[in-house]
Amino acid sequence: MAHAAAATGTPLQHHPALPLYTSSRRCASPSPRHRRRTATTLTVRAMAQTSAAVHPGLKEGIAGLYDESSGAWESIWGDHMHHGFYDAGEAASMSDHRRAQIRMIEEALAFAAVPDDAEKKPKKVVDVGCGIGGSSRYLAKKYGAQCNGITLSPVQAERGNALAAEQGLSDKVSFQVADALEQPFSDGRFDLVWSMESGEHMPDKWKFVSELARVAAPGARIIIVTWCHRDLDPSEESLKPDELNLLKRICDAYYLPDWCSPSDYVKIAKSLSLEDIKTADWSENVAPFWPAVIKSAVTWKGLTSLLRSGWKTIRGAMVMPLMIQGYKKGLIKFTIITCRKPETV
Ligand code: SAH
Numbered sequence: 001m002a003h004a005a006a007a008t009g010t011p012l013q014h015h016p017a018l019p020l021y022t023s024s025r026r027c028a029s030p031s032p033r034h035r036r037r038t039a040t041t042l043t044v045r046a047m048a049q050t051s052a053a054v055h056p057g058l059k060e061g062i063a064g065l066y067d068e069s070s071g072a073w074e075s076i077w078g079d080h081m082h083h084g085f086y087d088a089g090e091a092a093s094m095s096d097h098r099r100a101q102i103r104m105i106e107e108a109l110a111f112a113a114v115p116d117d118a119e120k121k122p123k124k125v126v127d128v129g130c131g132i133g134g135s136s137r138y139l140a141k142k143y144g145a146q147c148n149g150i151t152l153s154p155v156q157a158e159r160g161n162a163l164a165a166e167q168g169l170s171d172k173v174s175f176q177v178a179d180a181l182e183q184p185f186s187d188g189r190f191d192l193v194w195s196m197e198s199g200e201h202m203p204d205k206w207k208f209v210s211e212l213a214r215v216a217a218p219g220a221r222i223i224i225v226t227w228c229h230r231d232l233d234p235s236e237e238s239l240k241p242d243e244l245n246l247l248k249r250i251c252d253a254y255y256l257p258d259w260c261s262p263s264d265y266v267k268i269a270k271s272l273s274l275e276d277i278k279t280a281d282w283s284e285n286v287a288p289f290w291p292a293v294i295k296s297a298v299t300w301k302g303l304t305s306l307l308r309s310g311w312k313t314i315r316g317a318m319v320m321p322l323m324i325q326g327y328k329k330g331l332i333k334f335t336i337i338t339c340r341k342p343e344t345v
Contacts, residue, residue: 055203059152059179061255062201066153069313070132072305076296079163080104080134082197082225083286083334092288100289104225105138105196111280112223112338114192121145122192126215128180129198133160133173139194140172148185150178181207183215191220199226203257209268216341222274224265224337225282230330231261243331246322253319265337274339283327283334290324 073081077097084100085107086092092100115121121143127136130149133156140147151157160175178184180195181204193216195208202208212222229239229247238244247259262279269277296302297317306314326332 055257058201058203058255058257063152063154063177065255065312065316066131066151067155068310069316070153070156070159072309072313074132074159075305076302077293078134079132079137081131082134083289084292085282085285086288088284088287090288092292097289097292101134102138105135107282107285108196108223108225108336108338111278111336112221114221114223122221124148124190124217125192125194126150126183126185126190128183128193128195128212129201130156130160130175131196132156133163133175135194135196136160136173136175137164137167137169139192140169145172145192147173148190149173149175150180150183151175152177152179181211183211185215187214188217190215191217193220193222195222195224195226197225197227199224200256200259205260205264206268206271209265209274210272213272213274213341218341219343220341222339222341226265226335226337227256227259228262228265228333228335229259230333231263239331243329246326246329246331250319250322250326253315262333262335262337265335269337269339273342275342277337277339279335279337281333281335283330283332286334287327290320290327294320294324 070081078101080098080101082101082104084092084097085104086096086100122139122145123143125136125139125143125145125147127133127139127147127149130136130151133149136147136149139145149157149160151160154177157175157177160173161170164170164173164175176184180198180202193212195212199205199208209222209224212224216222229243232238239247250256251259262281266277266279294317297306297320306317323332327334
């Protein structure tokens with residue numbers, strides 16, 4: 001999850017590369033299908049590359065944020081640094097939150113129809129944007145799988161490995177500092193590719209998804225749970241100015257680059273020939289989460305942990321009410337996107 005971030009709204013719709021799509025479509029190419037795919041790929045790619053180029057210092061900022069804030073988060077909320085999943089309209093009590101965070105993992109696995117049986121269950125998992133490794137340890141225990149996690153934060157990687165050792169999981173899970181956009185893994189290595197609330201930090205959404213697809217084995221499932229902005233209406237060319245302003249304030253505090261919409265992710269997945277693409281809007285299911293985080297932050301323990309952590313963490317905490325506002329306005333969409341790499345490429 002981004003405990004701090006920044007977005008400008010509608011990168012795919014707004015991007016200067018948009019005319020590329022139009023002109024590419026006009027070019028002669030061997031088949032209409034190929035032409036369509038090439039044009040879409042070029043467009044999404046060009047947009048993403050521009051986006052990456054305009055975020056100097058982003059990686060360092062993200063690493064610094066999580067180096068600073070992960071200890072405080074763990075001491076209050078434990079090792080899962082993501083939203084909980086609640087029944088829509090449920091009034092959640094503090095003691096429900098860990099259960100809700102585990103439920104988020106289980107709901108994501110169920111939505112992607114990840115098999116449980118001994119033969120087909122995941123055996124090699126990559127946890128992209130792993131935090132302190134809560135998901136990896138959970139998946140290693142659930143499936144007996146080998147899990148490799150990557151994060152930009154050295155503090156997180158070290159803590160993830162220490163917790164794995166404490167739980168006797170060192171032979172199953174390991175964490176390292178690496179960039180999701182240039183993963184240190186060979187092609188086709190993992191049968192479950194997992195990204196729980198890290199996509200919102202990626203400045204190049206096309207490269208992000210294409211790296212997830214590259215390291216996926218043929219037939220592997222890819223699960224992305226992430227923050228999106230709402231889809232645009234057909235009559236709209238961009239989000240409204242007040243919406244852009246709200247996202248910008250969140251992004252400034254949370255080291256987030258441009259956001260995109262759920263349908264932008266679908267476009268990207270299609271452009272990469274991924275199969276069984278499914279999305280769901282779980283915004284209602286995460287509604288109790290931020291109010292609960294705010295409540296825990298204003299306890300004595302919360303306040304002292306925040307103050308000890310430093311400015312980035314405090315700034316992130318100050319922006320939490322804007323997340324609630326974004327969900328209430330229907331602007332922020334908590335989204336799951338799942339797909340599969342084709343068996344034959
Ligand atoms: N998935 C974890 C943590 C979510 S917090 C959990 O559910 O507990 C977001 C994580 O994304 C952080 O660990 C951060 O370091 C990581 N991240 C953000 N951008 C990244 C990038 N480019 N490469 C690798 N990890 C990244």
